[in-house]
Amino acid sequence: MKFKASFDTTTKIISLIATLLVVVIFTFIWMSLKDAGVIRILLMIFVTFLALVMPYGLSITRYGIDNEALSVCRPFGKKQFPLATVTSASIIDPKLLRWSWRVFGSGGMFGYYGRFSNKHFGMMTWYLTSRNKVVYLQLENGKKIMISPDDPEGFLREYHLLKGIQ
Numbered sequence: 001m002k003f004k005a006s007f008d009t010t011t012k013i014i015s016l017i018a019t020l021l022v023v024v025i026f027t028f029i030w031m032s033l034k035d036a037g038v039i040r041i042l043l044m045i046f047v048t049f050l051a052l053v054m055p056y057g058l059s060i061t062r063y064g065i066d067n068e069a070l071s072v073c074r075p076f077g078k079k080q081f082p083l084a085t086v087t088s089a090s091i092i093d094p095k096l097l098r099w100s101w102r103v104f105g106s107g108g109m110f111g112y113y114g115r116f117s118n119k120h121f122g123m124m125t126w127y128l129t130s131r132n133k134v135v136y137l138q139l140e141n142g143k144k145i146m147i148s149p150d151d152p153e154g155f156l157r158e159y160h161l162l163k164g165i166q
Helices: 009-032 038-058 152-163
Strands: 002-004 062-065 069-074 077-082 086-092 101-108 111-118 122-128 134-139 144-147
Touching: 009 038, 009 101, 062 152, 086 152, 134 152
Parallel strands: 122 144
Antiparallel strands: 002 062, 062 069, 069 077, 086 134, 101 111, 111 122, 134 144
16 A cells, blocks of 8 residues: 655755755856866766755655555655564654754755654654654664654554554
């Protein structure tokens, strides 16, 4: 079953401002490079790719769950976790994610994804588009995964159905 993953307002604002800022800055730099050599122009294209295309490509578009796996779908492919390795799933209070530190990842541009840490959960991996509707997944190897389907209750119902949990 597929579950939508919509950006929250903060993500929309951060993504818009960051994208506009990168485009404006790189436009001015690009114009100043009009007499530059091919290597500088290729370098500028590469930097623009890293600044805009990579964050978008790693952003979350939807989640999927079936008998085999939980999937986090992104423009650059999907990350899958075998369903058998997911030991528990629960909806958590978004307040539990406050004061989380981004160790490596995106803190708002096209979502919140990557490695984060806080006092309550320790080290965890976020695949979030919204910090308001969070499902916490515990894996058998001790890893903690946070996802944010638009319908967290529906996601949990499907998870329990597939795992045979009443």
